[in-house]
Amino acid sequence: QKEVEQNSGPLSVPEGAIASLNCTYSDRGSQSFFWYRQYSGKSPELIMFIYSNGDKEDGRFTAQLNKASQYVSLLIRDSQPSDSATYLCAVNGDGNQFYFGTGTSLTVIP
């Protein structure tokens, strides 16, 4: 059984702080890793993807991947109230499907 684990939260951070979201996965053969943001009542929106060990930065977002530890994280710098949403971690290993975690609810407090 391939699993993707996330802390469900809720995670609350003050505006301007760094939000750190974590995800672990069970399949060592996983090759592709994704972070989606989902606002209540809306569809998931892709915000980051990472394929190689290390860090990948895009604006205020940084994805970090450590395949040895089977761990992927998302950092959101200078958090804004508009970042309040559920963040979904997804992993694709054998190419047959994307395995999603249950999501972490983030609230940014003004």
Place this chain on the structure above:
Amino acid sequence: NAGVMQNPRHLVRRRGQEARLRCSPVKGHSHVYWYRQLPEEGLKFMVYLQKENIIDESGMPKERFSAEFPKEGPSILRIQQVVRGDSAAYFCASSKNKNTEAFFGQGTRLTVV
């Protein structure tokens, strides 16, 4: 550059009727995934298709549910004889290649009354 298009956005069906959900992937994408989401819950994988082929249907109930992705036209998720428990949001996603990023449509909210 149109994204993934799903229709209808909202669908109401009486128990026992059929529901047909359509998904047109991003132009040039040949991989389609269907997911189901209940309120306050995560995304549950249903089926993965490439053009004219079902690759993985391990998440789809064996009865009443079927999916197709024909050579021409959108992917269709079909639910026969719907029951109240089928009420959920159904999302479709597409990707250009396997293992590459997938983009989601706006979803179809199915309500069974």
